[in-house]
Amino acid sequence: MNALVFTGTGLAMEERPIPLPGPGEARIRVTMAGICNTDVELYQGYYGFSGVAGHEFTGVVDRAPDQPELEGLGVTAEINCGCGACLDCLAGDPRHCPTRTVIGIVARQGAFAQYLVVPITNLHLLPKGVDDTQAVFTEPLAAALEIAEQVHLTPRTKTLVLGDGKLGLLIACALRVFCPSLVCVGKHPEKLAVAQAHGVKTIHVSGPDQYARHIGEFGRFDVVVEATGSENGPALALDWVKPRGTLVAKTTSRNPSLIDMARVVVDEIRIQGSRCGDFSWALSFLEQGLVEVTRLVEEIYSFDRFEEAMARAMTPGAKKVLVKF
Known part of the structure; x- marks a missing residue:
């Protein structure tokens, strides 16, 4: 072979x-x-x-x-x-x-x-009606849906996905099923357009100086999913989490990440690591055409x-x- x-x-x-x-x-x-x-x-x-x-x-x-x-x-x-x-x-x-x-x-x-x-x-x-081009997304979709197993999400949960990379985009499109007002922050207008087609609200940023302005505009969030793919992502995501909120960490990077643990303690922020998920649930999502x-x-x-x-x-x-x- x-x-x-x-x-x-x-x-x-x-x-x-x-x-x-x-x-x-x-x-x-x-x-x-x-x-x-x-x-x-x-x-x-x-x-x-x-x-x-x-x-x-x-x-x-x-x-x-x-x-x-x-x-x-x-x-x-x-x-x-x-x-x-x-x-x-x-x-x-x-x-x-x-x-x-x-x-x-x-x-x-x-x-x-x-x-x-x-x-x-x-x-x-593979379910009937789900072709290879769809089913090949089972593993990353399961990883996206794992968040909904780990964190209680409702239509009233103010949720943000930070990052519009391959996984971040999929997370935003999948979790919108649970949180219709979900917001995705990213750097690529053409990828954010894909999220918008799924009904996701988006924020386009072209530089680090723009984050503070948007935090002032949107406020902080109950749940922030960090999916930037960068070791700097967790520290950036922490700024978006409200007191007693949850930071979901999806990034694995070659270099270690640094975050302000004093902020985590004082604001009583929960940090939830998230990796692999339930394939059966992901295949059901694909079969129903939810993403x-x-x-x-x-x-x-x-x-x-x-x-x-x-x-x-x-x-x-x-x-x-x-x-x-």
């Missing part, structure tokens, strides 16, 4: 053996993959990563010896693969298994290859044009770049 390898200094298309599924595993023939900011950071050296990345994908079950009835079905898969025996796994939370592998990120081959092997327990069947994810697609490239796809994904202001196999 062909596999796109992050070498630590660049990209290389390699011919590799087609993997064999072990007990309790299925082999997936990849049909579509998405490039997210984590992939870009891995390519740029985050975690000292080398190998086959890619964790947003759809495919068809090619082989599943333990459950052959799955063969030929369209699927996506949760990315965290737990040991199955630790306290977290036994409690039903393999996402926090201390020895977990993570598809395309930690010690497990990712989806930038023609085939990959995943645990059958991680598989989710028009195809509006978030920048361009679709064939797998043999992956280097072009990565370059496009790294372009400032780019939306989601997809790779078709």
Whole structure:
């Protein structure tokens, strides 16, 4: 099979053996993959990563010896693969298994290859009527919806999403279902226009000096989701949170973030980390058409044009770049 390898200094298309599924595993023939900011950071050296990345994908079950009835079905898969025996796994939370592998990120081959092997327990069947271009958003949409599981959101919750990157834009469009008055702050008018098409109110800023003016205009918020992708984002987001409000942190950056903990203590602000979410809920959202994810697609490239796809994904202001196999 062909596999796109992050070498630590660049990209290389390699011919590799087609993997064999072990007990309790299925082999997936990849049909579509998405490039997210984590992939870009891995390519740029985050975690000292080398190998086959890619964790947003759809495919068809090619082989599943333990459950052959799955063969030929369209699927996506949760990315965290737990040991199955630790306290977290036994409690039903393999996402926090201390020895977990993570598809395309930690010690497990990712989806930038023609085939990959995943645990059958991680598989989710694609609903009828949801095509690959939509279903490839399952993982990031689940991450967006995780916020609604962690924080109590109502139509009266004054909510702000800071950042109009790939994830920030998706969060704004998804959470608007719960908070119709949600506001998204970003730097890219064309991306904010996508949010506006979903009914999201937006604030365009072109420089750091503009934030204070808009805080004065809109006031502070009950919930602020920090999705800037920058280590400076949490400190900036803190300025928008009202006393006893909640700051939801979505950014993982190569450099550590600094925030004013005195402000957190005095204003009794809750900080909530947020990572992966419920795939079933995300697929239900897609099936019901609650988020028009195809509006978030920048361009679709064939797998043999992956280097072009990565370059496009790294372009400032780019939306989601997809790779078709």
